[in-house]
Amino acid sequence: MLQLRIHAPADLSGAVLDVLRADPAVSAIGAVPGGSIKPPGDLVTADVAREGANEIIDRLRRLGVPREGAIHIDPVPTWISRPGYDAERRTPGTSADAVVWADVVQRSYDDSELNWTFLSFMTLATLLAAIAIVLDSQVLVIGAMILGPDFGPVAALGVALVRRRWSLFGLATRTLVLGFLVAVVSATVLALVARWCGWITDWDVIRPRPGTGFIYSPDKWSFIVALIAAAAGVLSVTSAKLHGLSGVFVSVTTIPAAGNIALGIALGVWPEVWGSALQLAVNLSGMAVAGWLTLAIQQSVWSRLAIRRRRARAFPDA
Structure with missing residues (x-):
């Protein structure tokens, strides 16, 4: 399991949340409106099955998030979550084999x-x-x-x-x-x-x-x-x-x-x-x-x- 921490500019926050909501590899989403001071915008977090991280990161890049904001990718060493377990089961592949190219x-x-x-x-x-x-x-x-x-x-x-x-x-x-x-x-x-x-x-x-x-x-x-x-x-x-x-x-x-x-x-x-x-x-x-x-x-x-x-x-x- 990975956690994405995204500093999303105000004009991209909605699109970022849409990307995260639509992907079955995402098991939890958090958002702090106005939580990003630089750039001005929102702070968004998401728990993502490692196997599905590449596609999500690629879509966020295409939105232009890295150009104006930031995407942090952190491994989660220990987690307890039924939705997280279901997200990993839904995502093809295994966590240990997954390659996160970023x-x-x-x-x-x-x-x-x-x-x-x-x-x-x-x-x-x-x-x-x-x-x-x-x-x-x-x-x-x-x-x-x-x-x-x-x-x-x-x-x-x-x-x-x-x-x-x-x-x-x-x-x-x-x-x-x-x-x-x-x-x-x-x-x-x-x-x-x-x-x-x-x-x-x-x-x-x-x-x-x-x-x-x-x-x-x-x-x-x-x-x-x-x-x-x-x-x-x-x-x-x-x-x-x-x-x-x-x-x-x-x-x-x-x-x-x-x-x-x-x-x-x-x-x-x-x-x-x-x-x-x-x-x-x-x-x-x-x-x-x-x-x-x-x-x-x-x-x-x-x-x-x-x-x-x-x-x-x-x-x-x-």
Whole structure:
């Protein structure tokens, strides 16, 4: 169940209420005349079955509500309502599977913003990965994977392609490229300092590393794992119940590959650089493809369910 909180301009309030009253996915409506000060108008709330939210939000957008007012979309963690239960039963699909596209797109923009927090996490994760390689520590590699924030903009690439948000695609691409560039350059500089201090040598990279050798040795499984992990990650982003992003982070070798690239450049071990760069490219491409494909399937499924909803409204007794 979702709650919509709408700041409706005075000239649109009636039309907003008509949209809400006419939809069987809406189980409760509240209105405070004059409750919106900016813009001047009414404050309207509605309880909506998650499965039917997209169509309602789209109709409110076509009315022009976002241009002059605002639509807030809040999940309702706990609710007790027979009308709410009936609204969910009437609406095709299930709440856990429903994709609320406005929410997904908003989170994609947020996760793709290039800011100091993103760059800091990227740099710290890459540094941790470089230390993990020197120590051949799988535990530290896992920690670096979890710390890395790169899945957000990778998932945003799929959202951008499916929803045709080309500005989001450019933003996510820019954030990924600059994020990895800043992280690798920072880790390379600190690796050079560590080499000058005598803390690391090229032997730390070229010696047998049973715990971290997979980082610079991509194969068919690298791509397959990236596909599966990204599909699970996208489902975590779009679903109301699943939360498996940590599983994605510890499955793909993006941040560890960046750390190995930095070490290879600092120590002049170029085979490590090329192998890790290929590993990074394989993982990112696999994640992007899987994210796009998963979202495309979800959009196709929910488009068909929307057609069923429209038919049900047109022929309620059929």
